Amino acid sequence: MKEYQTITEISGPLVFAEVDEPVGYDEIVEIETPQGETLRGQVLESSEGIVSIQVFEGTGGIDRNASVRFLGETMKMPVTEDLLGRVLDGSGNPIDDGPEIVPEERRDIVGEAINPYSREYPEEFIQTGVSAIDGMNTLVRGQKLPIFSGSGLPHNELALQIARQATVPEEEEGEGEASEFAVIFGAMGITQEEANEFMDDFERTGALERSVVFMNLADDPAVERQVTPRLALTTAEYLAFEKGYHVLVILTDMTNYCEALREIGAAREEVPGRRGYPGYMYTDLAQLYERAGRIEGTEGSVTQIPILTMPGDDDTHPIPDLTGYITEGQIVMDRDLNSQGIEPPINVLPSLSRLMDDGIGEGLTRADHGDVSDQMYAAYAEGEDLRDLVNIVGREALSERDNKFLDFADRFEEEFVQQGYDTNRSIDETLEVGWDLLSMLPKEELNRIDEELIEEHYREDEQAEAVQAD
Template sequence: MSFLREKAGPIYRTVREVRGPLLVVEGVKGARYNELVEVKLADGTEIIGTVLDVSEDRAVVQVFGQTEGLSLDSAVRFTGDVMKIPLSDDLIGRIFSGSFRPLDGLPEPIGYERREIFVSVINPAAREPPSEFIQTGISVIDGMNSLVRGQKLPIFSEAGLPHNVMAAQIARQSTVLGPEEEFAVVFCAMGIKYEEYEYFRREFEKTGALDRAVMILNLANDPIIERIIAPRIALTIAEYLAFDLDMHVLAILTDMTGYCEALRSISIAREEVPARRGYPGYMYSDLASIYERTGKIKGKKGSITTMPILTMPGGDITHPIPDLTGYITEGQLILSRELHGRGIYPPVNPLPSLSRLMKDGVGPGRTRDDHIEVSNQLYMAYAEGIKARDLARIIGELSLSDREKRYLRFAEEFERKFINQGVYENRPIEKTLEIAWDLLAMLPEDELVRISEENIRRYHPRYRSA
């Protein structure tokens, strides 16, 4: 097993209690907190675990892997070391399980060095604030919720919406304006279905991205507990590629809901006091320890950009999983069932979506002078349009004022021409802004209050053609 350098450390056969993924081992001497252990089941299967609670002669061990077959006669070996993985550039192009076993038929990796997967905190003073615009070729993202290198921008989705198609499109099309640089994709699956994984694999294969990808897979039928370590393995690799090998890494974590469910299972097995809906009170800090590994470091070339995907249970954005995620990530892209139902792809509802780092990545010298103002104006106009649409549902379209009718028409056109685009359509930012201006030209000029007069003069189609 690649977690272990050699078979060393004392073996205990003193398991006194088995409770879900937890084992209570007695008579243990000198075990360390968070130490890696290896558990050998009666049938010979070997699984790994860590120490969660340790007293002078007793240790509580949490196992990662299948929990069926755990019994009082399991043998537990304490390795004396925390969980580490070997790292090298050979990992690129490989596929591993949630507990780092090769799934591609190739041998176990040998690293130049081994690094802890749990503890990694970038010193805030050493962080470089993200500021390089990533062009995804998707108008609703580039135009209104721009992604920048080193950002963590999740997709909040619901079951049945095309979040995977969108994530794959982003992975395929993302480029930074300027010279080509080395990139890699780290893909971590937590509890998704085999077809979903297969979709990503095929899409990556098509564009050759598969050779630049590392995949960590914990599919729906794999042991749920492995989901706790899968994203940490993925991000430890991402950090190595970004900060040791100077690569620009896009990490896709899907589905974070699967991860949080695993966290809840363990918390319940540990009989902890739950906070909201059975999820543990430390879920915010736990999620932060994953998401916050995204970023850039001063003096290093590489970067980690993270795109977590989560399906909101029941479409409820106040559910703890999207709620806590939203507090940590730098914005969110929210998919709407209503837009999807009307055949709009990607069905990103721009109103509740947000990219907090957009302001640092776009505008003069980065994309275009009018970018932020155009984006704000689109927001405002679309919000007005949605208000008019709601009103029309009650009083009928005919009773709307001229102004309301105009905004209603704007909203419809905006959805059809700006948000909507092809799965393989890659729009440069200039194209996106051009579509935006053509739409804004539908409105009277003095209602464009979020755009400065200079920019109206420079970019409004009326003056452009003149």
């Protein structure tokens, strides 16, 4: 352990100190103030003769007389299966009045990159109970599928619904027992009111029993926001690859995380990149998102749902733009649907799950899943286009066929997307609702579905009602 009293400068959350020996990058630091308070920090930059240290608790009370101790190790997360059911702060300390954590081991929070050769391709379905996701943009074990939201939209409610309802369907007989399911919830920069809502819901529904919650609040230091997701992912990797859990990691809000990156970059006087964010933000985000996946020979998996609020609802903003490059699709929440009272207000047209086709393959869900999804997507897209036309020429000018697609678009939003935040639909229930809606259309319009499936599932009574309504 090396100790110095050589602080030269304090800038925002950063402390600069002179050293006479090499100091490792990411090394943990203890700073003792003249008042006897001990603060923790991490080496952010190390060069010959001087280091910059980011202080987790903020730099209040630190002056040039403070002592700096370099501990010679990087930050580690104490991990154990007993973390399930616990609530921790953004630095990994318990805040639920429970017992001290007795770790089975301590793991470096930076993690180890998964060898691409050892990665197992994600192709197993996770049921969230949300029709707009399960039916149209299926989540797959080991996938990273972000939610693109906006300020004031109910992404927190959707996050809680997924955390509460997400399950891994039972594996086929003969393939062994299904692995247990766990949720890691990492909150960054949220308000105390939001934190209370999260905890009330976790405790009311019993979801906390299979969850580990990390809470970094808006009034906590911005530096801590860089640590919180890494602590959460380290815990997830341990539960998945050592204990065999299928782990769903929900990180909210990645926008607050990126704002912390920008704040620290400004304090370091770095040359800013696009819109003032650091030029290395892509690399930094990739280090987090790429920790999702499966490893050959291990039972568990890490699946990520990062949530971000797009500033100004701008999907070309650097945060959603870079996230979209790294991840395998996106779930998009829509302000117009929200104003209509649709819950959850997911717009399926710009949403995408690039691994969906692999996740609904033979034997994984139902044989009609892919066809129903494709047909509903095409019919809803056509209905949306016709809505623009109606604004110009009026509904009376449209053909009988076009009016059917308009009615389909309305009912798709009201019956398929709309389900509330307390309804948990199985994939069978989701697809049955889909068939009810598709049966509004004449059979000859269902050109994306196999004829055998049409004969098996098409509702003649729905078609008769649609004709009678006309």
